[in-house]
Amino acid sequence: MRLRLSTDSIRNASIERVEDLSGQALSSCYQCGRCSAGCPVVDEMDLIPNEVIRLLQFGQIKKVLRSKTIWICASCMQCSARCPKGVEFSSICDALRAMVLRMRLATPAVDAGNLSRVMVSKAPQMGVVSALRKLLNG
Amino acid sequence: MKIPYYPGCTLHERALDFDMASRECANALGVELEELPVWTCCGAVFPLTTDSVMDILAGVRNLAYASRMGDKVVTLCSFCYNVLKRSNKVIREDEEKREKANLFLKADTDERAEMESYLEQDYVGQVEVLHYIEMLRDVVGFDKVAKSLKTSLKGLRVAPYYGCMLLRPKKEMEFDDPERPTIFEDFLETLGCDVVDFPMKAECCGGFQIVRDEETAIACSQTVLSSAIKRDADLIITTCPLCLYNLDRKQKEMAKRVKGFTKIPVIYFTQLLGIALGIDEEHLDFSDNYVDPRPVLAGKKLV
Ligand code: SF4
Ligand code: SF4
Numbered sequence: 001m002r003l004r005l006s007t008d009s010i011r012n013a014s015i016e017r018v019e020d021l022s023g024q025a026l027s028s029c030y031q032c033g034r035c036s037a038g039c040p041v042v043d044e045m046d047l048i049p050n051e052v053i054r055l056l057q058f059g060q061i062k063k064v065l066r067s068k069t070i071w072i073c074a075s076c077m078q079c080s081a082r083c084p085k086g087v088e089f090s091s092i093c094d095a096l097r098a099m100v101l102r103m104r105l106a107t108p109a110v111d112a113g114n115l116s117r118v119m120v121s122k123a124p125q126m127g128v129v130s131a132l133r134k135l136l137n138g
Numbered sequence: 139m140k141i142p143y144y145p146g147c148t149l150h151e152r153a154l155d156f157d158m159a160s161r162e163c164a165n166a167l168g169v170e171l172e173e174l175p176v177w178t179c180c181g182a183v184f185p186l187t188t189d190s191v192m193d194i195l196a197g198v199r200n201l202a203y204a205s206r207m208g209d210k211v212v213t214l215c216s217f218c219y220n221v222l223k224r225s226n227k228v229i230r231e232d233e234e235k236r237e238k239a240n241l242f243l244k245a246d247t248d249e250r251a252e253m254e255s256y257l258e259q260d261y262v263g264q265v266e267v268l269h270y271i272e273m274l275r276d277v278v279g280f281d282k283v284a285k286s287l288k289t290s291l292k293g294l295r296v297a298p299y300y301g302c303m304l305l306r307p308k309k310e311m312e313f314d315d316p317e318r319p320t321i322f323e324d325f326l327e328t329l330g331c332d333v334v335d336f337p338m339k340a341e342c343c344g345g346f347q348i349v350r351d352e353e354t355a356i357a358c359s360q361t362v363l364s365s366a367i368k369r370d371a372d373l374i375i376t377t378c379p380l381c382l383y384n385l386d387r388k389q390k391e392m393a394k395r396v397k398g399f400t401k402i403p404v405i406y407f408t409q410l411l412g413i414a415l416g417i418d419e420e421h422l423d424f425s426d427n428y429v430d431p432r433p434v435l436a437g438k439k440l441v
Contacts, residue, residue, distance in 0.1 A: 021187040040342045040358045072354065075183070076342030077306035081316050088307065094186035119349045122387075124379040125147040126217040129182040131349035 014061040022095035028085045029053045035079035035089045045069040049079050049089045065106035070096045142207040143171035146218035147179045153379040155423040160408040166415045167278050174203050180221040191238045197225030198239050202261040210266045212273050216303035216378040223267045224310045230263035280328040288416030290330050294438050297334040297371035298322030301381045302342050329414045338365035343384040359384040372434050375407040387428045403431035
């Protein structure tokens with residue numbers, strides 16, 4: 001992927017917001033890829049976890065907020081558990097979802113409004129409530 | 139001995155079997171799970187962002203209710219456990235959030251609780267959140283559990299599935315080693331089972347993604363199941379109603395998709411404990427399971 005970078009675009013207000021909301025320092029990531037290696041749903045993602053972080057390190061917030069990845073993440077926290085630098089990608093992912101949902105910064109790449117009715121009527125309550133809160137509420 | 143108990147929404151509705159089996163086992167071990175007289179949903183997920191105080195209130199309010207009954211609260215659902223434990227840590231460690239949360243709690247009145255404010259003193263994290271398995275180990279004691287057993291589970295090959303929410307994030311949950319947890323293995327050894335170690339025991343079942351995209355979640359669950367099957371497990375135990383749903387109910391879809399798919403029963407850990415304690419099968423209720431565990435159990439002369 002080719003990116004055109006400038007010093008002002010690398011560190012912008014949205015990137016600082018991601019750091020604040022997630023409580024994570026993006027610059028700590030040294031791109032080892034362990035987060036992506038441990039992710040159970042990585043095959044479904046358009047940007048894998050360490051790519052999301054790399055793009056954020058370069059100030060590319062729009063590309064990240066438009067990605068499917070943030071909606072596909074199952075919040076299993078394995079990426080965070082495996083990171084040798086203590087970066088919690090799952091928290092970054094939560095923050096990115098919240099930014100889209102609260103500030104309408106992008107249209108969700110996955111239609112979370114279209115949750116399966118059958119599942120809602122059958123799945124355990126905590127599964128339904130957590131899906132609603134993670135994907136629709138922010 | 140009475141211990142305050144927070145069932146959470148799922149054990150109150152769609153996982154009544156889990157609630158019943160767990161209460162029965164506690165009784166058999168001399169513990170009465172005393173349900174909080176007033177409780178609400180914990181919110182099911184810990185707040186997504188660091189700026190959110192509103193989102194920890196549901197968890198904290200339940201902890202405040204529990205603080206009126208004792209210094210501990212026991213729960214079973216891994217999502218409730220995750221939310222309550224992490225919210226408690228926030229209250230203990232973050233002064234600003236603690237103050238804000240207490241302002242909310244004091245302003246709140248609850249008619250059902252028949253009190254103006256349900257809080258006489260500030261909630262500062264005085265309650266210890268315990269998972270039921272921790273209660274068995276630390277309050278009852280695995281040695282006492284061992285002495286109370288009526289039936290030997292020797293020869294039954296059981297794979298303990300931990301999933302995500304009990305273990306992670308480690309520094310907040312402080313439950314067990316997130317890569318190599320052992321508490322359920324110790325529990326199974328107490329019951330005399332043959333413990334099956336399998337590589338996917340702490341991997342994700344797909345979680346809430348089952349509601350958005352069944353395919354994604356089923357693929358995760360299938361990976362977990364086949365890992366246990368490859369190690370010749372007779373059955374899998376869990377403490378999470380969502381894991382059980384994905385791992386058990388979705389075997390119907392897996393069987394349709396994969397030729398020669400081997401089914402494996404998945405049950406709650408207290409249902410297995412119930413068998414070992416000689417509790418009547420009726421009180422353990424396997425009727426909701428898609429893969430009936432009874433043939434496997436009957437094969438070992440356990441039901
Ligand atoms: S595991 Fe940590 S350091 Fe490695 S790429 Fe992922 S976030 Fe970066
Ligand atoms: S939390 Fe999300 S991104 Fe991280 S490993 Fe789990 S599914 Fe993948």
